Amino acid sequence: xxxxxxxxxxxxxxxxxxxxxxxxxxxxxxxxxxxxxxxxxxxxxxxxxxxxxxxxxxxxxxxxxxxxxxxxxxxxxxxxxxxxxxxxxxxxxxxxxxxxxxxxxxxxxxxxxxxxxxxxxxxxxxxxxxxxxxxxxxxxxxxxxxxxxxxxxxxxxxxxxxxxxxxxxxxxxxxxxxxxxxxxxxxxxxxxxxxxxxxxxxxxxxxxxxxxxxxxxxxxxxxxxxxxxxxxxxxxxxxxxxxxxxxxxxxxxxxxxxxxxxxxxxxxxxxxxxxxxxxxxxxxxxxxxxxxxxxxxxxxxxxx
Amino acid sequence: xxxxxxxxxxxxxxxxxxxxxxxxxxxxxxxxxxxxxxxxxxxxxxxxxxxxxxxxxxxxxxxxxxxxxxxxxxxxxxxxxxxxxxxxxxxxxxxxxxxxxxxxxxxxxxxxxxxxxxxxxxxxxxxxxxxxxxxxxxxxxxxxxxxxxxxxxxxxxxxxxxxxxxxxxxxxxxxxxxxxxxxxxxxxxxxxxxxxxxxxxxxxxxxxxxxxxxxxxxxxxxxxxxxxxxxxxxxxxxxxxxxxxxxxxxxxxxxxxxxxxxxxxxxxxxxxxxxxxxxxxxxxxxxxxxxxxxxxxxxxxxxx
Numbered sequence: 377x378x379x380x381x382x383x384x385x386x387x388x389x390x391x392x393x394x395x396x397x398x399x400x401x402x403x404x405x406x407x408x409x410x411x412x413x414x415x416x417x418x419x420x421x422x423x424x425x426x427x428x429x430x431x432x433x434x435x436x437x438x439x440x441x442x443x444x445x446x447x448x449x450x451x452x453x454x455x456x457x458x459x460x461x462x463x464x465x466x467x468x469x470x471x472x473x474x475x476x477x478x479x480x481x482x483x484x485x486x487x488x489x490x491x492x493x494x495x496x497x498x499x500x501x502x503x504x505x506x507x508x509x510x511x512x513x514x515x516x517x518x519x520x521x522x523x524x525x526x527x528x529x530x531x532x533x534x535x536x537x538x539x540x541x542x543x544x545x546x547x548x549x550x551x552x553x554x555x556x557x558x559x560x561x562x563x564x565x566x567x568x569x570x571x572x573x574x575x576x577x578x579x580x581x582x583x584x585x586x587x588x589x590x591x592x593x594x595x596x597x598x599x600x601x602x603x604x605x606x607x608x609x610x611x612x613x614x615x616x617x618x619x620x621x622x623x624x625x626x627x628x629x630x631x632x633x634x635x636x637x638x639x640x641x642x643x644x645x646x647x648x649x650x651x652x653x654x655x656x657x658x659x660x661x662x663x664x665x666x667x668x669x670x671x672x673x674x675x676x677x678x679x680x
Numbered sequence: 681x682x683x684x685x686x687x688x689x690x691x692x693x694x695x696x697x698x699x700x701x702x703x704x705x706x707x708x709x710x711x712x713x714x715x716x717x718x719x720x721x722x723x724x725x726x727x728x729x730x731x732x733x734x735x736x737x738x739x740x741x742x743x744x745x746x747x748x749x750x751x752x753x754x755x756x757x758x759x760x761x762x763x764x765x766x767x768x769x770x771x772x773x774x775x776x777x778x779x780x781x782x783x784x785x786x787x788x789x790x791x792x793x794x795x796x797x798x799x800x801x802x803x804x805x806x807x808x809x810x811x812x813x814x815x816x817x818x819x820x821x822x823x824x825x826x827x828x829x830x831x832x833x834x835x836x837x838x839x840x841x842x843x844x845x846x847x848x849x850x851x852x853x854x855x856x857x858x859x860x861x862x863x864x865x866x867x868x869x870x871x872x873x874x875x876x877x878x879x880x881x882x883x884x885x886x887x888x889x890x891x892x893x894x895x896x897x898x899x900x901x902x903x904x905x906x907x908x909x910x911x912x913x914x915x916x917x918x919x920x921x922x923x924x925x926x927x928x929x930x931x932x933x934x935x936x937x938x939x940x941x942x943x944x945x946x947x948x949x950x951x952x953x954x955x956x957x958x959x960x961x962x963x964x965x966x967x968x969x970x971x972x973x974x975x976x977x978x979x980x981x982x983x984x
Contacts, residue, residue, distance in 0.1 A: 464864050560768050563907040584888035596979050598900035603867040636984040675900050676980050680940040
């Protein structure tokens with residue numbers, strides 16, 4: 377199955393209770409691509425960076441067999457930069473700096489070789505850009521999953537609704553689901569959001585796991601309880617990548633396979649938070665992933 | 681297996697986004713006893729009420745085959761009364777009135793027929809009272825579970841530590857676990873709290889389910905996602921009752937059986953919140969409980 381990712385490839389700088397980084401590799405597209413790379417033969421990425429984006433960061437992606445030919449390089453511009461700070465409660469973060477740079481006027485270009493994609497992942501970007509990619513594909517992919525955030529709800533509601541109506545799966549966090557639906561109960565929120573278009577909704581709840589809604593069913597997955605969440609940046613993107621990566625390897629798209637894909641999403645996210653930035657996702661061993669799946673089974677399965 | 685509960689039998693008054701009640705039947709001991717009554721032949725209750733406690737509330741307990749001979753009646757005093765208000769986020773509540781009344785000088789008296797108990801549940805009360813019950817039993821019960829709250833951590837830390845060191849299972853919520861351990865991570869919190877004495881720790885997380893720690897293992901159970909949480913009062917006590925009730929019916933006390941008991945705890949708590957006060961717990965059908973167990977399996981089990 378071929379898989380196409382649209383999302384930012386960027387610089388992050390981070391402060392957490394465990395330390396500080398300078399500018400490191402980040403961006404939703406980066407985390408999604410790294411995560412899918414453990415499932416998919418050669419994920420394709422559409423993005424844009426500036427002339428300041430170092431070759432060694434491209435090397436990190438290529439080492440994971442990620443196709444970077446869809447990443448535009450704007451020689452005279454600067455790469456998107458985000459600087460964030462986490463407090464003791466890692467669910468809360470302050471954005472200290474956001475420099476859009478190349479993302480400000482990003483026009484996605486789809487290489488011809490990416491046209492025939494089976495799975496499309498729309499990372500968190502302007503809903504207009506997300507829609508341009510859907511509309512730029514001559515054949516609709518088998519499955520389209522999409523992330524978004526409160527920012528787009530605040531400033532581009534109508535555009536967002538248009539794009540959401542075109543996708544199969546929406547993957548957002550609990551605050552975003554509540555804002556989007558104006559419902560506090562996540563069950564009620566899911567009912568409203570599923571009426572906006574997508575057939576499935578996944579609500580990420582950070583350390584509390586995630587909920588999958590669709591086909592009038594609900595599935596709940598735990599997050600792995602951890603002594604230390606080192607850096608939560610990219611965990612949601614890694615979750616999305618793990619979900620779509622695992623799903624792309626299944627024979628059918630049905631609720632049972634989506635359940636195991638949500639668990640795999642949590643498995644991948646649990647690795648992401650163990651080190652700063654993309655570090656942990658750059659070199660995962662197959663048996664590390666398998667051991668963690670076993671951990672998730674032990675964590676949640678019961679007999680009664 | 682015989683089961684002894686110590687806890688308040690009281691009046692509650694409630695305001696939730698769904699409505700208001702006058703004084704209704706409440707109290708930790710009441711919710712725990714009602715919940716255990718679906719598993720245990722004749723749960724015993726040690727408590728105290730005032731002369732104002734109506735006969736029809738005793739009838740509710742007796743109809744569920746709960747032994748009330750251990751509930752002292754102080755004719756000239758008034759029953760404990762709590763008045764609380766919930767906001768849209770049902771995890772947060774304001775206490776508007778607390779009248780300790782008969783609880784102020786409560787000295788637990790253990791009827792001779794309660795002496796030989798197998799399972800002891802210490803509902804949220806002063807740690808001194810909780811310890812008096814443990815010490816008043818000539819033979820240590822096979823298993824002692826205990827609840828507590830931040831209030832006792834604030835004003836009776838040393839007494840609390842003494843009592844905690846004597847029990848097998850501590851059942852508290854996430855805020856309480858964080859306050860008790862001064863750790864934000866619940867994994868780290870569990871490590872510290874298990875060093876205080878108990879062999880097992882259950883951390884309740886409201887709508888996010890619960891975590892069970894012990895034997896160097898972790899189990900996570902979901903809460904049933906609900907469109908409407910009508911009234912969360914007593915959910916934690918109902919959880920504790922369901923946990924101990926189900927566990928008391930198992931052949932062995934081991935981690936596997938504690939896992940299914942934590943799920944049963946969540947099952948029972950999911951009923952509690954569906955109506956005001958004890959209403960839903962007064963008349964549950966066996967097949968309602970069985971159907972909900974199936975719902976929990978569907979909600980959390982996956983194949984991979």
